[in-house]
Amino acid sequence: MKLYLAPLEGITTMTYRRAYERNFGGVDRYFTPFIVNKKLGAREIEGILPENNPGQRLIPQIMSNRAEDFIQVAKEIATYGYDTVNLNLGCPSGTVVSKKRGAGFLAYPDELDAFLSEVYDKCPMKISIKTRIGLEDENEWENLLSIYEKYPMEELIIHPRLRTDYYKASIRMEAFAKAVEQIKVPICYNGEINAAEDVMRMKEQFPQIDRIMIGRGVLRYPYLFLQIRGAFEKETKVVAAEQISTIEMSQEELKNSIRTFHDELLADYQIIMSGDRNALFKMKEIWCYLGDSFEDAEKCLKKIKKANHITDYKIAVNELFSLNLKTF
Ligand SMILES: Cc1cc2nc3c(=O)[nH]c(=O)nc-3n(C[C@H](O)[C@H](O)[C@H](O)COP(=O)(O)O)c2cc1C
Structure with missing residues (x-):
């Protein structure tokens, strides 16, 4: 596929x-x-x-x-x-x-x-x-x-x-x-x-x-x-013995990948966009979707949405990453 x-x-x-x-x-x-x-x-x-x-x-x-x-x-x-x-x-x-x-x-x-x-x-x-x-x-x-x-x-x-x-x-x-x-x-x-x-x-x-x-x-x-x-x-059933299927990746590993992805994206937008406000705007748009990965994220997502400065935003994001990922 x-x-x-x-x-x-x-x-x-x-x-x-x-x-x-x-x-x-x-x-x-x-x-x-x-x-x-x-x-x-x-x-x-x-x-x-x-x-x-x-x-x-x-x-x-x-x-x-x-x-x-x-x-x-x-x-x-x-x-x-x-x-x-x-x-x-x-x-x-x-x-x-x-x-x-x-x-x-x-x-x-x-x-x-x-x-x-x-x-x-x-x-x-x-x-x-x-x-x-x-x-x-x-x-x-x-x-x-x-x-x-x-x-x-x-x-x-x-x-x-x-x-x-x-x-x-x-x-x-x-x-x-x-x-x-x-x-x-x-x-x-x-x-x-x-x-x-x-x-x-x-x-x-x-x-x-x-x-x-x-x-x-x-x-x-x-x-x-x-x-x-x-x-x-x-x-x-073609998984080689040493190949760890991503389906078996732990919650923690998945969350770490999302975290690194998020942090790199934010850092890149801060470099590329003129001013943190624009970078924040971009990141907030992404959270409209990415928020769905986390369980009971509504409160944290609200804080992210409200954040006007990068420091408030990072605090809210840290809190959100302490939540569990949804399981399927
Ligand atoms: C905010 C937004 C922007 C989009 N921009 C484009 C675009 O530039 N070109 C395009 O072909 N489709 C665009 N789409 C449609 C998506 O590529 C896709 O066809 C649509 O979201 C349905 O697929 P999904 O259910 O997997 O999201 C956009 C959709 C959304 C929600």
């Missing part, structure tokens, strides 16, 4: 990915959050520079509805040594959708078809697509699939929700099953994977699926990829 870390704008930054790779790793592909301009800005260049993303197989993601712009930025990305880019057809945010981008582009299937035709014809790079199943009606999916199946995409990553489902409504598994039946290129599943068992269940239901992308599950439980690998190792 190939495991991908989903792109999350503002969260899975170069800094996050680097700290994650150093402390956990086990990711087959990382994706950058979407790049929306025709020309890369200084921050976007910094985010994709290979030396800033050591040890990662990184796929830059582009969000565009103009073939010319897509090809231009893809070519610029290629100059930094990349051979694959990903097209975002899933972002549900109002400002994006109103510009006919992200999931908004799905509402214009003829234009999308023309865009893909030009892009696959003229872009010298491999292109994968990350998509939702439509804008507001599941019936849109059939037509979208008939478009997708025409193009030699590197892989099709499907988050089986409509734009109107945002990130909360139930996953529409029937639509995903339809794609698995119809689409010939490799399909990657994405959505609501929070435990190794979720992956095992997917594998049972769709044995042909060999790649899964996880976003919030990994932000909540940063050791999730290790647990998934452990579960597969256990199942196939």
Whole structure:
């Protein structure tokens, strides 16, 4: 099973990915959050520079509805040594959708078809697509699939929700099953994977699926990829005697890894961001997810949220790390 870390704008930054790779790793592909301009800005260049993303197989993601712009930025990305880019057809945010981008582009299937035709014809790079199943009606999916199946995409990553489902409504598994039946290129599943068992269940239901992308599950439980690998190792009984399965890692070991990951992330953000306030803002956003790893964390999380200075923040974080990790 190939495991991908989903792109999350503002969260899975170069800094996050680097700290994650150093402390956990086990990711087959990382994706950058979407790049929306025709020309890369200084921050976007910094985010994709290979030396800033050591040890990662990184796929830059582009969000565009103009073939010319897509090809231009893809070519610029290629100059930094990349051979694959990903097209975002899933972002549900109002400002994006109103510009006919992200999931908004799905509402214009003829234009999308023309865009893909030009892009696959003229872009010298491999292109994968990350998509939702439509804008507001599941019936849109059939037509979208008939478009997708025409193009030699590197892989099709499907988050089986409509734009109107945002990130909360139930996953529409029937639509995903339809794609698995119809689409010939490799399909990657994405959505609501929070435990190794979720992956095992997917594998049972769709044995042909060999790649899964996880976003919030990994932000909540940063050791999730290790647990998934452990579960597969256990199942196939290929664990070498000296290899300790991560599933057997003690609470203390897991907690220490999260602690080191956290401390490195904070230190890096303090260096990179202008001022501790911005670094604090970034870390608080991460705790919205990471807090789920800990038992009875509400009180400590409130203190973290309230902290205005790095010293208060560190005190609150120390308290939180004295709590137990949730067990599964
Ligand atoms: C805050 C936030 C930012 C996101 N940014 C992006 C993005 O830049 N590009 C993208 O393709 N998806 C983005 N997503 C969607 C995720 O990549 C993923 O598809 C979604 O969270 C569902 O997967 P999950 O249930 O494993 O988290 C974002 C999601 C969230 C919650």
